[in-house]
Amino acid sequence: MALIEGFRVQNYRALRDITLGKLSSQQQSQPLTPFTVVIGKNGVGKSTLFDAFGFIADCLSHDVETACDMKQRGGFDRLRSLGTIEPIRFEIYYREAPNERPITYELAIAADSSGRPFVESEILKQRRKNQKHGRPYPFLRLHHGKGMVWAGEEAVEVAGVDEEDPAQTPVELTDLRQLGIATLGTLKEHPRIKRFRDFLKAWYLSYFHPDAARGLPSAGPQKHLNIHGDNIGNVVQFLEREHKDRFRVILDRIARKIPGVKTIDTRVTDDKRVLLRFNDGAFAEPFFAQQMSDGTLKTFAYLLLLEDPDPPPFICIEEPENGLYHRLLETLAHEFRAHATGRKDGSQIFVTTHQPYFVDALSPEEVWILEKGQDGYSVVRRVSDLESVKHLVEEGLPLGGLWYSDYLDAR
Numbered sequence: 001m002a003l004i005e006g007f008r009v010q011n012y013r014a015l016r017d018i019t020l021g022k023l024s025s026q027q028q029s030q031p032l033t034p035f036t037v038v039i040g041k042n043g044v045g046k047s048t049l050f051d052a053f054g055f056i057a058d059c060l061s062h063d064v065e066t067a068c069d070m071k072q073r074g075g076f077d078r079l080r081s082l083g084t085i086e087p088i089r090f091e092i093y094y095r096e097a098p099n100e101r102p103i104t105y106e107l108a109i110a111a112d113s114s115g116r117p118f119v120e121s122e123i124l125k126q127r128r129k130n131q132k133h134g135r136p137y138p139f140l141r142l143h144h145g146k147g148m149v150w151a152g153e154e155a156v157e158v159a160g161v162d163e164e165d166p167a168q169t170p171v172e173l174t175d176l177r178q179l180g181i182a183t184l185g186t187l188k189e190h191p192r193i194k195r196f197r198d199f200l201k202a203w204y205l206s207y208f209h210p211d212a213a214r215g216l217p218s219a220g221p222q223k224h225l226n227i228h229g230d231n232i233g234n235v236v237q238f239l240e241r242e243h244k245d246r247f248r249v250i251l252d253r254i255a256r257k258i259p260g261v262k263t264i265d266t267r268v269t270d271d272k273r274v275l276l277r278f279n280d281g282a283f284a285e286p287f288f289a290q291q292m293s294d295g296t297l298k299t300f301a302y303l304l305l306l307e308d309p310d311p312p313p314f315i316c317i318e319e320p321e322n323g324l325y326h327r328l329l330e331t332l333a334h335e336f337r338a339h340a341t342g343r344k345d346g347s348q349i350f351v352t353t354h355q356p357y358f359v360d361a362l363s364p365e366e367v368w369i370l371e372k373g374q375d376g377y378s379v380v381r382r383v384s385d386l387e388s389v390k391h392l393v394e395e396g397l398p399l400g401g402l403w404y405s406d407y408l409d410a411r
Contacts, residue, residue, distance in 0.1 A: 002199050002313045003348050005031035005102060006093035009052050011081040014045040016377035020368055023093045024104045024125075024136055030382070033366050034340035037333075037351045038380070039359055039403060040370035045378035046352040049370065050318040053350070054205045055079075056090055056107070060197070063177040064109050064117045076109070076117040081377070087120050096195060101127050104136060105196060107179070118176040120144065124196060140193055142180045145173035149180075151189040204312035204347075208301055210294040210323065219272040224308060229301045232289065236266060236304075237274040243309060254303045257335070258296060259328060276300075294323040302332065306339040306347075315347045321355035333361035356400030364390050367399065369408050383408060 006021035006029070021032035040046050051071070058067035068076045080088055087110040095102050103126045110120040124140040139150040149171050173180060184190050185197030205227055212230035221238035222231050239247040251264040263279045265286070278296065279286035289297060302320065305311070321329050340349045353359065359367065364384035373379045383389055383399070389407060393399055402408060 001034075001098075001344060001346055001348070002094060002096050003031075003034060003098070004092060004094045004314065006091075007032070007053075008089070008091040009049070010089040011084050011086050012052055012055070012088050012090075013048045013079060013081060014372075014376070014378045015048055015052065016081050016084075016375075018049075018370075018378055018380045020380060020382075021093070023091060024102065030365075030384075032348075034346070035337045035349050035351075035366055036368070037353060037359070037362055037366055038368045038370050039353055039408075041354060044370045044372050046354070046370055047318060048378070050205070050316060050352050052090070053203065053314075053316050056092075057200065057203050057205060059107075059109075060179055060182055060200050063175070064119055064179070065177045068117050076111055077115070080111075094199070096199070101129070103192075103196060105181075112176075116177075118144075119179060122180045124181070124193060126192075140180060140184065140190075142171070142173070145176045145180075147171060147180075149184060149190065149193070152191070199313055202312045203314045203316065204305070206302075206305075206315070206317045206320075208298060210297045213297050213301060214290045216273065216275075216290070223310070224312075225301065225305050229297075232297075232301060232304065233274055233276065236276060239309075240266060240274060246309075250304075250307045254300060254307070257303060257331060258299050259325065261296065264300075295325055295328070298323055299328065299332065303335065306335060311339075311343075311345065311347045313347060314350070316350045318352050319354070320351060321353055321358055326355070326357045329355055329358040330361040333358050337361075337366075356404040359400035359403055360398040362399055364393055364399065369403075371409075 006019065006023040006026070008019040008023060009015040010017045019026065020036070022029045038046055038049060054071065055067055055073070058070055062070070068079055073079055087108040090107045092105045093102055103124060106121070106123040108120040109117050112118050120143070122140065122142045123138050125136040125138040127136045141147045148168050150168055171184070173183060181193055181197045185194045207227045208229040212228045213232050215230055220234055221241055222234035223238050225231065225235050239250070255261050255264045260280050261278050263286070265277050267275050267277055269275060276289040277286040278289065278292050305315065320332060324332070336349045336351065339346050364386070367383040368380050369383055370378055370380050386408065389402060392402055392407065
């Protein structure tokens with residue numbers, strides 16, 4: 001299971017410079033947990049942090065200029081922190097597996113002379129085998145689209161980064177708005193770049209809309225739930241066809257976890273669509289998904305996502321509590337944690353929330369609190385660094401209740 005141990009954002013709207021977890025330059029910090037939650041009041045930057053992950057994913061799927069203009073971002077000038085002329089920077093510190101050496105990805109996006117965003121620099125680096133100290137060595141290093149790349153699995157392990165390294169190849173990209181990993185990650189001779197590109201490409205950021213999920217799907221199986229959730233019926237069709245016995249178990253398991261739902265089954269229409277049916281036990285005939293509440297559909301979508309036979313490596317969800325009954329939130333938090341920590345092939349799950357009932361189910365190590373600093377920019381702290389709060393939780397006080405009572409505010 002790949003795991004992001006640290007994430008840094010600089011000059012991205014209210015995120016002037018924040019770091020969550022461990023970086024190659026901050027080895028004394030504790031890494032992010034498989035289930036990580038960021039809490040905070042309205043307007044402190046939670047949505048911006050969620051969007052920072054989405055922005056990186058969009059840069060890979062499209063290009064940096066398109067990413068700046070998507071999702072009401074408003075272009076590069078509105079994304080870059082007010083009052084700065086520095087590039088927008090991101091740093092991802094992650095491991096492909098628990099025993100693998102960590103890899104750092106650094107990305108800087110600046111504006112050219114005409115004001116259009118472009119990739120100023122891009123670096124992928126990793127320590128050599130058996131190296132415990134010193135700086136990691138880059139196996140991809142680009143500046144303004146020009147630089148060096150080291151081919152193969154063992155590049156930089158022995159020869160280093162001098163000019164005589166036979167694995168070292170100069171590269172020059174023709175499109176400065178495309179990420180280097182988007183191009184080089186498609187080439188067989190760069191397997192490490194490909195793995196990082198595939199990891200980033202597989203991120204799942206939830207933009208689930210219940211109304212979209214109510215639409216009647218076209219016939220045809222689809223393996224994975226999309227980010228809007230409007231292909232639930234297609235995913236159900238895939239699971240029923242490819243994993244029939246397991247799918248029945250999945251539906252029964254999900255039904256037990258949704259309050260007010262007794263059973264869930266499917267019905268195949270004449271044109272081969274597969275429709276979900278929910279039975280609450282009060283009526284002889286079950287209701288179709290199109291007739292169910294927002295909360296029921298949303299809960300079903302999250303639980304179905306967690307049951308994916310081949311889940312995404314990283315799931316990011318903004319405010320899952322919207323539209324849900326408050327007593328369901330603790331159950332949902334436990335389900336997220338169980339998926340992130342209880343499966344070898346599970347997903348790392350990152351959530352933003354402002355709902356104390358959800359936070360009640362969390363440990364201080366899993367929670368970060370985002371606040372506005374005196375300069376108007378966001379600051380972030382790990383709740384486990386607050387000794388007084390840790391002691392109160394150890395004494396049995398719920399973390400969400402402490403937050404609601406302002407015990408987590410800066411003092």
